[in-house]
Amino acid sequence: MNCVSLSLREASELLASGRMTSVDMCRAFLDRIRKVEDRVHALLNWKEEDILRQAAESDARRANGKLLSAFDGIPVTLKDNICASGQQCTCASRILEGFISPYDATVTEKLKKAGFVLLGRANMDEFAMGSSCENSAYQKTANPWNLDCVPGGSSGGSAASVAAGETVIALGSDTGGSIRQPASFCGIVGLKPTYGRVSRYGLVAFASSLDQIGPMSKSVYDAAAMLDVIAGQDPMDCTSLPQEKENFADDVEVFEKNPRLDGVKIGLPKEYFELEGLSSGVKAVTEKAIETLKKLGAEFVNISLPHTRYSMACYYIVATAEASANLARFDGIRYGYRSPRATDIQSTYFLSRGEGFGMEVARRIMLGTYVLSSGYYDAYYLKAQKVRTLLRRDFEEAYKKCDLIFTPVSPVPAFRFGEKADPLQMYLSDVFTTALNLSGDCGISIPAGLDETSGMPVGIQLMAPAMEEKRLFRTGRAFELAREQKEFLAPLD
């Protein structure tokens, strides 16, 4: 069995056919992990015994005709900010070293109810703050396409584990592009669902008005099928949205019988393509993707998102402000790291936080504290919230003219370790992805081709209005079937 390319759909068929058991499948992935993990470092931990126990339980259910879903027995990796009862959840931070989740996140509970095998914990930028996975306190994850390059971030471990064939599928979280950008860098599919589509209960909060959990997968179909599993309103998350069960995967299956895009209008925001710093390789891949979509019958229309140039400034004020408030809970008292040097309550706070948080997290807490501090609140935070309104209106106006919006995911393909040492330069690499989190709409990153100079994968981004994921899956699936490069397999072997 070829783990590297085994999709959720194929894994489900393989198990259903009886040609393979879940235990066999999980053993194959464990072998794969043993073979490549010392080069990729995608996972923070995995427990063979626990994985095989879950797999054996699934096989027993199958033998007794008590399958939980079509995906019963299939392995999935979780980003290390998603709680799974009894498992360590560190957010790749020293401050949560040894923290054992007392409960399941809602998505974890849903995965378990569908019979998925929880395979391991994926590395990430500490508290999901970063675009390269270099901010993990534990290890640097390498890009399976080129071990000298970053996998992107912050869900870099999730992306690399899928691209390296260590798992069938993974969950990540996206606050400003943290699913879509690493998916693009690693040649896989990454979906940021509509804000509120998926419960955030049990996701360690970074920026609560922006965070959203989503699938990272080997195909558009898989992303649709996984969204079917994890979506839904949740009494434990008051920001989750009331919604009908959509059956996205079924819709894709019907659609792909005649995957044409006639009558579909795709907007090209001129501001995104005028951006300085858009690399020629990414530009070439996106232009080719536009041609592919045109051949499928899609009509491209020029649109304008006039406040695009302010989105990064707006994002980094809103995100850091919310982060500084959310991370105030790490005080060394109830859980997490407590400095042994602390002598009184004040030094417990100051030392535990100073020693427990890494550099990037400290930087963002500082920025967030600054923009929220007395005398600056109106000038920065309130102003950014008003600009957020303008950005949302841009999208509302744009969607009057088109069904979807097409952009690159990242201005450059995966870069080398240490290449973006200046924090502001690193922040600006998220220029195409942050606006979507501010608007709350949905978007998907789909592999489109390889960068001509580096040979690294390049993804395209499709965005759609809130709750219109179906448009992403249909257009994405049509594109996936029609694109020139059919398969994206990391050359690890």
Add this chain to the structure above:
Amino acid sequence: MKTDGIDVGKVAELARLQLKPELKEKLQHEMEAIVGYVEMLSELNVDGIEPTAHAVERVNVIRDDVAELVFTREQMLANAPDTIDGELIRVPQVLPGEGMA
């Protein structure tokens, strides 16, 4: 908006972060650069624009007021850095004065 003189020491105090002196200096430069960048928002006139605090506008999502036992004390305290007999969280002295037993 004017960015000169971000008082990094004061901000760190507010954020309850003990920063090493060399880090303070580094942060001073980096924060000034980042805050300098976000200054661009001052170009925009936002008079009369309502702020967006959240991606979805939902208010007063409430559940029935029924008591539930979600976690036992043991579960709640399992991750505490220090406890007294697994019953209470032990913290360093809070009020100034003579040490307590």
